[in-house]
Amino acid sequence: MAVWALGLNHNTAPLDLRGRFAFALDQIAPALAGLRQSHARHPEAAILSTCNRTEVYCASDNPQIDHTLGWLARSGDVPADALREHTYVLQDGQAARHAFRVASGLDSMVLGEPQILGQMKSAVRAAEDAGALGTTLNQLFQRSFAVAKEVRSSTEIGAHSISMAAAAVRLAGQLFEDLGRIKVLFVGAGEMIELAATHFAARNPQSIAIANRTLERGEKLASRFGGEVMRLADLPERLAEFDAVVSCTASTLPIIGLGAVERALKKRRHRPMFMVDLAVPRDIEPEVRQLADVYVYTVDDLAQVVQTGHANRQAAVAQAEAIIDAGVQSFMHWMGQRDPAGGVVSLIRQLNAQADEWRALEVARARKRLARGEDVEAVLDALSRGLTQKMLHGAMAELHAGDAGHRAHMSEAVARLFLRSNRTSRE
Template sequence: MAVWALGINHETAPLDLRGRFAFALDQIHPTLTGYRESIARRPEAALLSTCNRTELYGAGDQASVEPTLDWLASTGGVSAHVLRDHAYILREDQAARHAFRVASGLDSMVLGEPQILGQLKDAVRAAEAAGALGTTLHQMFQRSFAVAKQVRTSTDIGAHSISMTAAAVRLAGQLFENLKDIHVLFVGAGEMIELAATHFAAKAPKSIAIANRTLERGEKLANRFSADAIRLSDIPDRLHEYDAVISCTASSLPIIGLGAVERALKQRKHRPLFMVDLAVPRDIEPEVKDLNDVYLYTVDDLAKVVQTGKSNRQAAVAQAEAIIDAGVQSFMHWMEQRDPSQGVVPLIRQINAQTDAWRATEIQRARRLLAKGEPVEAVLEALSKGLTQKMLHGTLAELHTGDSATRAATAQTVSRLFLRDKS
């Protein structure tokens, strides 16, 4: 049994390529099912997809890794060569270490951010629901969650970190003289938009609006911030009303197009428009960035801002890496114990097989004696003596074999194994 991780992230692949491999949570079940059906020996599998990464974790035959890359490339509509140029393939302890670092927030764009742990847990639950999560990946992820908790509670890895949404507020503050004078539109109603709305609401903007495909869900979030709720279809006609637009939906196509923004700028008489696209794939057409008076930022554009203070947490990073190393060693030891070609597992199996054979022989003998009418007590006595004699025969023979030093060493081992309760 081997474990591996195949993926792309914000450090290895551009935003538009990551967008090709973005999967909503409700897509994971059918995606994993299709993947496993395409592989000859169905491996254990889990799929993690966020705005910063798409990663497929597997456990099974190492030969499944290359077909996995081909399958993923086909799913994203790119050649295997293109994907290979941007992907990373990690095996065994490196795969486990990567999973532990991801869960602990060490591989995130925002160092120490806690959101990724919840996303990873969602991915594991989705894999379990799809019947794709076996013993090995289950063990690896449960250990990664435990390590992440230890990192969070034992180090300052999350101290002073700047989230994506906080970075958006900081950038808006650099553009507008006073955030209390602006009108803000949030597109979407998911967790990221909820976080963004919380950060902006703390600055008490003049107004807030929530646009969502499902008006009911948009209204529910809007009520939390005393905001207006509008439909996505209303955005083109009302875009000019807002000074800041923050978008993050699960749409596979852009929601805000170049033409809509151009019309809004004319109505705004070219007053600046601040836009943040936190979605992968993009919610806002990339050409919008080339327009005058538009300040458009994507998740990758925010990377430089969120790195602020990272150097101040290097001591915490070192502590976290030590915790992760210990967790990886423990997991790999568990893997080795389960590998029939390593460790004491073969010996344990041989011992179990031998004792089962002895037991079967003595039970068969006891049944024959009972069939002949022998007293039950006598049969039980003979059965117990037969088992103990078979179990002790080899041990007693070894005590009489070899020179004095060998016999003394054997005696110590036998005493430790059989006389543990001796006072």
């Protein structure tokens, strides 16, 4: 059985590209059906889609990575070759390690943030409800949750974590002298808006309003903060009333347009407006940020702010990685027991996956250098050197580690694996 993960996130793809591959929760089931039907072997599958990432996890007798990439590219109407430059592919042990790191908050824009675990659990429930989750992926995700729980309870990875919502409040405080005198509008009523409203409410703004498509859900959230609720359709006419706007909906198209903001600024006589777009795809048209007197921040703009306290948590990262290492070994042992060929097939897959990852990194680096106009021969030389250094690094490190007996044993193994011409001549 092979396991693979294909994804793009805040480190590999810009916001607008990520937006093309965002799946709302009610889109997951039909997407999974299409994904599985596009593969000859109908693999187990799950889709994790958040504002910072979209990842497809699959399991089947044989990896079908190109099919998965092709399906994802079609779903976002992007050429597969163009998408390939912004994605990562992980197999077997590396896929498990990635899933464990994601669940534990180690791969998040906000190191140690807890929301991703709940989002992953929702993705797993959606896959299960769609009949796409089999024994292998179920085992992978259940172990992810167990590892994440141990990381949370045994380390301080989440200590001093600054959320997107807290970062938004901090930025608003830099624009307005007194947050107690501003009027705040929240667009949407989901988990992210609830978190943002909680942080802003703690600063006692002059008023809070919730705009949502369904009044019932909006009223429920507004009542928590003593705010009012309004229909989303009324937003353009009332936008000028608010000093700060925080939006996060599941809309596939922007709901706050350039024209509406221009009219609002005119009514406000160009008093500044603070706007935060936490949605992927965007809720606020990108052109709005070109207007004077409007300060627009997206999830990517908040990256630098949320990294505050990052260094303080690095010691906990090492502890978390050790827990994850143990989890990966346990999962691969379980996979090996189910594999009739034992652990050899799994090891071969891991070696191939590692080699593919190294190759992709060096090719991407070479393409960037070529795009800058660097000499082709120099780029090719650097590419080959990069690959050989990566392949030899582990062997060289082992040759310098341990006692004399260990080094002698490793010398024989390394010579047998790498010095084939010498071995042939001796035989």
